[in-house]
Amino acid sequence: MKQTISSRASQTRERRKPRRLRLFLMFLAGLVLLVLELIGVAFFWLVIRPLPQTDGTVEISGLSGEVKVVRDKAGVPHISASNVADLFMAQGYVTAQDRMWQLEFNRRVGAGRLSEVLGEAAIEQDRFLRTIGLRRAAESELAGLSGEEKLILESYARGINAFMETHRDNLPIEFSLLGFKPEPWTVLDTLSWGKVMAFDLGDNYGREITRAALVEKVGAAEAARLMPTGSAPTTPLIVPPNVSYKGIEGGLALASIQADLHALVGQDLDGRGSNNWVVAGAKTTTGKPMLANDPHLGLRNPSVWYEVSLQGGGFNVAGVTFPGVPGVVIGHNERIAWGVTNVSGDTQDLYLEKLNPANPDQYEFKGEWQPLQITSEEIKISGKPSETLRVRQTRHGPILNDVTDSLKNSQPMALRWVALGDAPLIGSVLQYNRAQNWTAFRQALRGFNTPAQNFVYADLDGNIGYQIPGLWPLRAKGDGLLPVPGWTGEYEWTGFANFDDLPSVYNPAAGFVATANNRNVAQSAEKVYLGQEYDPGWRAQRITDLLKAKEKLSLADLGAIQADVLSIPGKEFVGYLANLPNSDGKIAPALARLRDWDGRLTADSVPGAIYKATYVKLVENMFKERLGQDLYERYANGNMTLLAVLTLLKDPSNSWWGAAGRDVLLQKSVGQAVDFLSGKLGSNEADWKWGKLHTMSFTQTPIGKGVPGPLQPLINLKTVENGGDGTTVAAASFDLLNPFAQTTGVSFRGLMNLADWDASLIVNSGGQSGQPFNKHYGDNLDDWLNGRYHPFLFSPAAVEREKEATLTLRPK
Numbered sequence: 001m002k003q004t005i006s007s008r009a010s011q012t013r014e015r016r017k018p019r020r021l022r023l024f025l026m027f028l029a030g031l032v033l034l035v036l037e038l039i040g041v042a043f044f045w046l047v048i049r050p051l052p053q054t055d056g057t058v059e060i061s062g063l064s065g066e067v068k069v070v071r072d073k074a075g076v077p078h079i080s081a082s083n084v085a086d087l088f089m090a091q092g093y094v095t096a097q098d099r100m101w102q103l104e105f106n107r108r109v110g111a112g113r114l115s116e117v118l119g120e121a122a123i124e125q126d127r128f129l130r131t132i133g134l135r136r137a138a139e140s141e142l143a144g145l146s147g148e149e150k151l152i153l154e155s156y157a158r159g160i161n162a163f164m165e166t167h168r169d170n171l172p173i174e175f176s177l178l179g180f181k182p183e184p185w186t187v188l189d190t191l192s193w194g195k196v197m198a199f200d201l202g203d204n205y206g207r208e209i210t211r212a213a214l215v216e217k218v219g220a221a222e223a224a225r226l227m228p229t230g231s232a233p234t235t236p237l238i239v240p241p242n243v244s245y246k247g248i249e250g251g252l253a254l255a256s257i258q259a260d261l262h263a264l265v266g267q268d269l270d271g272r273g274s275n276n277w278v279v280a281g282a283k284t285t286t287g288k289p290m291l292a293n294d295p296h297l298g299l300r301n302p303s304v305w306y307e308v309s310l311q312g313g314g315f316n317v318a319g320v321t322f323p324g325v326p327g328v329v330i331g332h333n334e335r336i337a338w339g340v341t342n343v344s345g346d347t348q349d350l351y352l353e354k355l356n357p358a359n360p361d362q363y364e365f366k367g368e369w370q371p372l373q374i375t376s377e378e379i380k381i382s383g384k385p386s387e388t389l390r391v392r393q394t395r396h397g398p399i400l401n402d403v404t405d406s407l408k409n410s411q412p413m414a415l416r417w418v419a420l421g422d423a424p425l426i427g428s429v430l431q432y433n434r435a436q437n438w439t440a441f442r443q444a445l446r447g448f449n450t451p452a453q454n455f456v457y458a459d460l461d462g463n464i465g466y467q468i469p470g471l472w473p474l475r476a477k478g479d480g481l482l483p484v485p486g487w488t489g490e491y492e493w494t495g496f497a498n499f500d501d502l503p504s505v506y507n508p509a510a511g512f513v514a515t516a517n518n519r520n521v522a523q524s525a526e527k528v529y530l531g532q533e534y535d536p537g538w539r540a541q542r543i544t545d546l547l548k549a550k551e552k553l554s555l556a557d558l559g560a561i562q563a564d565v566l567s568i569p570g571k572e573f574v575g576y577l578a579n580l581p582n583s584d585g586k587i588a589p590a591l592a593r594l595r596d597w598d599g600r601l602t603a604d605s606v607p608g609a610i611y612k613a614t615y616v617k618l619v620e621n622m623f624k625e626r627l628g629q630d631l632y633e634r635y636a637n638g639n640m641t642l643l644a645v646l647t648l649l650k651d652p653s654n655s656w657w658g659a660a661g662r663d664v665l666l667q668k669s670v671g672q673a674v675d676f677l678s679g680k681l682g683s684n685e686a687d688w689k690w691g692k693l694h695t696m697s698f699t700q701t702p703i704g705k706g707v708p709g710p711l712q713p714l715i716n717l718k719t720v721e722n723g724g725d726g727t728t729v730a731a732a733s734f735d736l737l738n739p740f741a742q743t744t745g746v747s748f749r750g751l752m753n754l755a756d757w758d759a760s761l762i763v764n765s766g767g768q769s770g771q772p773f774n775k776h777y778g779d780n781l782d783d784w785l786n787g788r789y790h791p792f793l794f795s796p797a798a799v800e801r802e803k804e805a806t807l808t809l810r811p812k
Contacts (some may be wrong), residue, residue, distance in 0.1 A: 047600045050170045051774055052097035054805040058733065059812040062089055062155075064684050067809040069094055072802045074790045075768035075776030076307040084148070084313030088326045090809055092159025092185070095306060098771045099323040101174040102168075102302055103160060104182045105702065106324050110192030111135045112379070117178050118702070119180060119382040125261040128254070128403050130377040131391050134199060137420045138191035145187075149427050153187040156326040157666045160185040171291040172771050173715065174700075177707060189262065194426060198419040200297070201272060201451040204348040205415055206258060207533060208483050209251040210634050211237070211340045215482070216245040217631060226623075228643050229532035230482070232718050233243075240484050240491070243352055248483070250406035251413065252634045267709055272297055272744055274341035274560070277514035277543055277728060278456040280507070285554045286755035289458035292558045293330055293339030296731040297747040301698040301717050302770035305748045306804065307762065309410040310433075317433045318757075318794050319747055320764075321668060330750065332760075332794075335436045336459045337752040343452040346531025347419070349478075349493075351396040351486030353412040363394050363412070364487040368679050389568065396486050414486060416493065418471040423449035428469075438465050438506060445469035452530075454515040458754055466505040466513040466520075472497040472528050480531060485781060497528040512547050516540035516729075526627040532797040536643045538568040538727045555751050555761065563787035567608075569642055571599035574611050576649050580667055587670045589685060603691025603723040609681075610688065612725065613673035614666075616739050619645065619668055622656050637736045691721030694734065696742040698766065698781065717766065720785050730787075746784070750792065758798040761789035 054071050067081040067090040077094045081087035096103060108114050112129030124501055129135075145153070161184045164171075168181055169327035175181060207227070214223035220237040229235055272296040281287045297304050308328065309318035319331015330339055356362035362369040373393040380386045392399045396414040401407040425448060432444035441457055445467055448455075452470035457463075473493040478484050484491040503521045505513055517535035546561045547553065578595040582588045590610050597607035619641060624632045635641060648654050652662035677688045698717035699705055707715060726733035732745040751761040763783050769776040783789065793799050 005300050008016050013525055045222075050172050051166070052094075052769075053745070054097075054807050056586070057808045057810060059810050060089075060159075060166070061812045062158045062162060063809060063811040069807040069809065070799050071805045071807075072791075072793055072799055073804050074307070075774075075779070075804065076309065076793070077768075078793070078796075078799045079311065080796075081312040084315070085151060087310055087312045087315060088152045088155040089159035089162070090404040091326055092156040092161075092767035093312060093809065094159075094807075095162050096160045096163035096310075097766050097775075098768055098776075099302060100182070101165065101172045102323045102701075102770050103185070104175075106193050106196070106322070107189040110138070110189065110196045112377070114708065115379055115381040116512070117180055117382055120384060123330075123381060123387070124257045124404070125192050126379050127389055127394060128257050128261060130389050131398050131400060131403050132199070132415060132417075133375075133391065133398055133420060134195035135188070135192050136375070137423075138188055138195055140422065140750060141191055141424045142188060144424060146427060148789075149430065150187070152326055152430060153190055153226070153426065155326065156190065157185045157187055161578075168492070169383075174703060177703065177711075187804055190324055190326070191271050191426065193322060194810065195419055197322065198423075198425075198451040201342045202348055202417070202419070203258070204346045204531070204533065205350050206255045206634075208348075208350045208481065209248060209413075210631075211247040212482050213249045213252060213631050214627075214635070215239060216248060217627060225647070226644050227640050228647060229534075235532075237481060238479065239482060240478070243483070243485050244411075245483070247410040248413075250404075250410050250632060251400070252539055253404040254400055255634050259727040271339060271725075272342065273344075273517040273731060274541070275514075275516045275539060275543060275731075276341045276454065276456045276459045277512060277547065277558075277561075278339070278466075279336075279547065279553055279558070280464050280511040281754075282464045283511040283547075283551070283553055284755075285552045286753065288460070288755035289462060289464050290553070290558055290754065291332075291337045291456060291458045291553060291752040292562060292750065293341075293343065293456075293752075294731075294746045294749045295330070296745055298743065299696060299698065299745050299747065299765055300701045301704065301766055302701075303747060303764045303766035304781075305764055307764060309799070311796075314434055320750070320762075320790070325426070326430070327426075327433050329429060332752050332754075332757065333433060333435075334757075335459065336438075336441060337754060338432065338441070338458075339456050339750070339752075340453040341515045342517055343470070343530065344534045345452045345468075345470070345472065345479040346529075346533065347450065347452060347471065347473060348415065348417040349473070349475075349480055349491070350392070350483040351414045351416060351491070352483050353394055353396070353399065353414050353486045355412060360390075365395060366487070366489040372399075374488065393769065393787050394486060400651070413483060416473075418473065419450045421471075423471055425449055437461075438463055441465075442467055442504070454517075454520065456515065458752070460754055463507055464513060465507070466503070466515070468503045468520075468530070469499065470502070472502070472530060475529070479529070481533075501527040503530075514540060514543045514547060514682060516543060519676075524714055533640075536569075536639050538639075539729050539731070542566060542568060542729050555753050555759070558751050559749075559761065559787065559789065561729060562746070562751075565601045565724040566599050566729075567601050567725060567727045568599070569646055569727050570601065570608070570611055570725070571597075573615060573649070574599075574607070576662075577614065577666060577670060580663055580670070584667060584671060587667065587674055590670060593685070601690055601723050601725055601728055603689065603694070605690045605723070606685060607686045608690040608723075609677060609693055610670075610673060612690065612693070612740060613676050614669050615645075616736055617671040617672040617676070618666065619736065621658075621665055621672075622648075641736075646647055658686055679702075689721075691723060693723075693740040694722055694732065694742055695719050695740075696722050696732070698778065715772045717781060720781070722785065749784075749789065751789065752792070757794040758791065760792035760794070762792040763789045790808075 212442040276293040305320040317333040319328040354364040375391040377389040396416040428447035435441040446467040457465040516539035518537035518540040519534040593607040601608040697719040724732035767776040767779040
């Protein structure tokens with residue numbers, strides 16, 4: 001009987017096992033469904049819900065009338081309003097719809113308030129930004145705004161704030177990830193961004209430190225050789241008497257901090273530049289002028305540029321601007337077109353200062369002790385106590401030593417820079433947006449104080465022109481290449497150059513004007529000293545050659561020039577490699593490929609990859625040991641270094657080649673390049689393609705690399721293989737110390753056709769939207785990579801034909 005009961009119990013337990021398993025599997029399935037549902041809810045809440053409304057009607061407070069926002073198929077807003085205030089309020093609103101996080105990040109850079117949201121990782125950058133005082137400089141300009149400028153800036157700010165106020169619970173994902181909500185936008189936030197762009201496009205003081213460190217390390221003659229200026233690479237350096245650069249190498253840490261700051265915002269110190277050119281109707285297939293522009297800046301996600309079109313209140317303009325800046329920075333109106341590149345001029349000077357040993361809050365000037373101006377800056381740090389920074393300023397500007405411990409015991413250095421003085425900018429932009437001819441355009445540029453730019457111009461009457469504006473210091477003594485004594489009074493700025501003495505050209509006989517950060521006026525012909533640290537001119541030479549190659553140029557021809565990847569210095573460099581003996585069997589196949597190279601750095605170029613790998617190894621072999629790690633890291637990057645190497649190649653027994661001479665070091669470098677390429681890309685030489693080394697990762701700025709792994713594909717765009725380098729028209733620079741990832745390049749391309757504005761073309765490096773899963777988040781990327789464009793629409797009829805959505809903004 002017991003056995004029977006036991007047997008039945010056993011059978012019952014066996015029958016219950018499948019049932020329990022089924023119940024467990026049902027529970028597990030339910031749990032999975034719940035988790036998926038929660039993920040779906042979170043995805044909708046964090047990513048989909050913040051996407052902007054682009055169709056229908058929205059009521060916002062502050063408008064006086066109705067505003068139409070028609071978005072074309074590229075997502076570009078074309079805004080029409082009946083008055084200035086409504087027009088710019090709408091521009092602020094739609095910019096916030098697409099780029100709210102970028103707006104927030106941009107203003108934190110301008111204010112030196114990155115640590116509040118990014119924590120200790122950004123503290124050195126905030127110290128640097130607070131010390132140089134971009135925000136303080138912007139504050140000083142606030143009171144000088146005209147009535148219309150205030151109206152436009154305040155209207156733009158109201159538009160951004162109207163978006164923020166109605167979207168506090170569904171802001172872009174970055175705010176959720178960092179756990180904060182933005183403060184109201186102010187006029188000062190916009191003015192500060194103009195200072196940031198001036199800072200981004202000027203690094204003369206950093207080169208002064210590097211050059212002075214080279215003088216201390218290897219002497220003035222060799223420093224001049226290693227940092228050549230323009231067409232005279234061995235121009236003697238004039239070292240000011242009675243100064244010592246001992247310890248100035250500690251200032252290289254400033255360059256490191258600045259480089260970290262640029263990397264944080266997606267920039268690269270040594271790769272910035274631009275191309276622009278304008279062609280008269282006599283040289284075009286349409287008989288009307290054409291204008292091309294492609295600024296070279298840090299490649300960000302989202303792009304630094306925002307496309308927009310504005311009609312109403314006296315404005316009828318289209319082009320690109322920076323998120324946070326009203327109006328259009330580069331583009332055209334109904335009568336004229338314009339484009340810009342950086343001049344690469346010298347508007348910064350470093351002054352060595354003497355402090356009073358008995359009172360460190362005093363400095364010497366002309367034999368007398370002067371009081372330092374002292375400002376306290378509170379820096380808030382996420383998760384940490386606040387820090388108070390004591391900023392000291394002389395008559396020349398802020399003392400930079402307090403930024404980094406490496407300069408604490410070095411002679412104080414003060415930075416004088418035009419952007420830290422009274423140098424307003426926004427009024428000029430708004431004025432040239434409405435200019436109708438060359439005279440009015442030049443008049444507007446009289447207020448374009450900083451950053452110094454090369455402007456090219458065209459109008460419907462067939463005129464073309466070129467103008468450099470800006471504040472250019474007149475120096476009592478010195479050339480701005482090295483830090484100078486601040487205590488003597490000999491090296492003071494005595495004023496600024498007269499605008500009418502700055503380089504300008506109108507309807508040149510050549511039928512075109514082209515600039516690429518090169519020297520455009522012979523130094524002997526300059527009425528005003530603009531500096532000596534220009535780009536060597538390889539891009540400018542290539543553009544000029546291609547513009548001269550055809551009697552008549554089409555818009556497609558201009559696009560082909562923008563996509564050109566022939567490297568003039570690369571061809572010259574490889575000429576020395578091609579003549580090396582083939583005694584080393586390992587390098588013989590590589591040398592054979594180099595001999596047949598056409599100089600084009602296409603993404604699939606094998607000899608291009610061999611050339612670049614060899615150059616990187618050669619620079620390290622030549623300079624690293626002799627200069628030391630810190631100085632080498634600051635010196636190695638940039639076209640000045642390449643120009644120095646090309647000059648030294650003509651002198652095969654120079655001491656920089658080592659005891660064995662030039663050819664032995666070249667052979668060694670080629671061998672190291674072959675080893676590197678084999679280890680990186682495999683033993684098959686056919687796989688050694690430049691694009692496989694030279695990639696660009698479009699990570700979200702600035703948190704794309706720091707978000708959890710599963711979120712990275714959500715907010716980051718793809719990594720692409722690219723051709724070119726910093727010397728090609730299609731610029732694509734990389735950090736020599738982190739080869740070969742691209743950091744800087746073509747931020748947008750524009751082709752303006754004055755025969756038919758609607759036939760103009762444009763492509764951004766990313767897309768209009770800064771929000772993941774928006775259809776215009778990164779949708780320009782493939783076209784940008786492959787040299788394609790989308791229509792740069794202007795007329796209401798063309799916009800209507802290509803419209804994607806229409807949003808009506810109405811007063812609330």
